[in-house]
Amino acid sequence: MASTWLITGATSGFGRLVTERALATGAHVIAVGRRRDRLAELVEQAPAGQVTTVELDLTAPDAQAVLADTVRAAGGLDVLVNNAGYGLFGSVEQISAEEARAIIDTNVLANLTVLRATLPALRASQGRVLQTSSLIGQFAWPSSGLYAASKGAVELISEALAHELTPTGVKVTIIEPGTFGTEFATNLQVVLPNDVYAPTVGKFLNDFSALPPEAFGDPNAVADAIMTVSTLEEPPLRLAVGADAVENIRASLRSRLAELDRWESLSLTPARQAA
Template identity: 70%
Template structure:
């Protein structure tokens, strides 16, 4: 029997993963902000299979609370760092408080969860699953701050994977495309001013007009997370959804082309 810790376990990808883990007979330390949804998760599982922790991962006590829960469980095999926050709007119109909030949730809280869980993950030669996004590899008009927070997760996770390599613990960054979860509806969206209407406004309008069938089935992401957790040699990054594969490939191709273009140029000498 394995023990999983899942943040954001009460909705979206987190809840789907929790349901699958529980159905397989493993134990879950479920972290979420809403007590009612945690109670529902507990009620859906055999007695004792879920440890529910009602917690905002940005709380200053999060690292201690999570660490205590892991110690009480006695072991930890998989941590799914899934809790996240969406913020969309122009870079200029994002005020300091909004920027702080997205990095507090998507970056600093993620790191706090890692500090609380990595000793047990090393001991079990376990798995770290980091939820990013395909826009952690590039940015659209309006996704600048969100993309930056996910890019930060991707890069410190890449460093972490190399640091953990001698211990046998593995790290995988999941890069979903657009899926039909509550994320879109709960994200904060800032209407652009006149300056950014042609860029940010056009982007937000395009997203809002996407048909329902443009969003993927979130079960695909949950299934991929379970598959990766069982692999002896999981990938460092895993893009899920054709939009994710196509978007990341186009971004990398563009960056390589620009690199090649400018590496061959002699820039003017400083006057």
Template identity: 75%
Template sequence: MSSTWLITGATSGFGRLVAERALATGAHVIAVGRRRDRLADLAAAVPDNKITTIPLDITVADAEQVLADAVREVGRLDVLVNNAGYGLFGSIEETGADLARAIFETNVLANLAVLRATLPALRASRGRIVQLSSLLGQFSWPASSLYSASKGAVDLFSEGLALDLAPTGVKVTVLEPGVFGTDFAASAHIVAPNEVYTPTVGKFLTDFSALPPEAFGDPEQVADAIMAVVEMEEPPLRVAVGADAVEGIRSSLRSRLAELDRWESFSREPAVESV
């Protein structure tokens, strides 16, 4: 029996690549995305009985029910690639409440809604879950505070999810890509800094926009990683993809461990004074 996959953000970037690969293996793909035209383009190359397209903004109130109904209609679910999300870059002070709310609604709350919609079927199949985080789910850059916080939330609740699901046979992997050549940067929301934040946020944004094409990894590498971990009997909880992700996360962990060691004295019990 062929497997069934549900992929959010299937119209572009990593989601589109993984959808194409899953379809090439003979899987049935439930492809979810906001762009109806791109979903139609994806579906045009495969038989109708191998793809279910769902034009959907996963932040809308009934998204969870729509997805649950789609899974029920298809009849099973073996793999979830929870990929949809977007970027927000700017200082905390200059990012308004509406923008802050939107990044968490998309990257965190909608991610949870997708999980609630699919977990009953995934438990039944002892399936696989791939949660798309980022290298910035492990640390922050200047300008990335709220985006990093949203991806850090995905990283940590996915770890808890893996622990909760351990007896069921469902396996969870958090993918932490570095900087890759998708349309992510072009679609990200940028809050331009004022003069206070020009030396930090402004410099970072300027430097990032000046990166040459070779600084961006081949997104096929991320698709390769997703396809590989889904096939593993015991997949890793976290996978950093891209040399920049590996080195950035390693450097952050080393720095945090050094800081933990340096200030460990705060956690020691004070000496008891004799009377």
């Protein structure tokens, strides 16, 4: 029997590539996105009846009900690729309350909306949850504070969820892509730094914009990794994809361990220090 997938952000980037691969396996895909023209393209390109499109803003008040109804109509769900989101770069101080609220609404709260709508069906099928994060869900660069915070929230929510779902048979994996050549880089929102943050935020943004094309990996590698993980009997909780993701996450973890070791004595309680 063909599996059923629900993929958010299905009209571009990693979501589109995974959608195409899932369809190629014969899966029924519930493709969720906001662009009607691109959803129509998916229907045109897929075998008849293999795609159910949902044109939806995941921050809308009725999003959970719409998704839950769609999953019920499909007869269940085997794999969730919780992929929708966008990037926001700028100094922590200069990002407005409205901009901060918007990225948390989309990258975190909408992610939770999708989970609430799909987890009952995923428990019934002992299915898979694939949460798209980023290498900077593990650490932050100058300018990435709010975006990294949104992805860090997804990481910890997903870690807790994995523990909570252990008895049900549902597996959770967090995908942490590095820098890849998708529409993300061209569509992200940027708050340009003032003079105070020009040496840090400004330098980082300038250096990033000057990266050559070969610095951006082939996004097909991420889609392939997602497809592979979706079939593993014991998938990892976290999967860094791309050499830059592995290198930078490893460096961050080593730095944090070194700092923990360096300041361990200061972390001791007064009673232990007196002893």
